[in-house]
Amino acid sequence: MKKCIAPAVVLFSTMLISGCSNEPGSMAWCEAKAEQPKSEWTLDDAGTYTAHCVLDSTTIGSEEWCEDLDENNKGDWSFNNVMDYARHCLL
Secondary structure (H helix, E strand, O other): OHHHHHHHHHHHHHHHHHOOOOOOOEHHHHHHHHHOOHHHOOHHHHHHHHHHOOOHHHOEOOHHHHHHHHHOOHHHOOHHHHHHHHHHHHO
């Protein structure tokens, strides 16, 4: 039981530390960028928007993204996949 509690505490703590900032590529970030004038975007913003916001299946936290990640072997997930899944698909 203790082996399950420690990772959950670390995960929850990390989520609290990250706060409410919009993670680049998340649905909230995509919505905020869509409202922002394109002249204020950086090249990184444009690349991230194109990679994650144009196709819903690549938008972090979208239903399609969560379903696609669910279909993958959890042993192949990166740390970022675990964090993003917990933040956007479980909560």
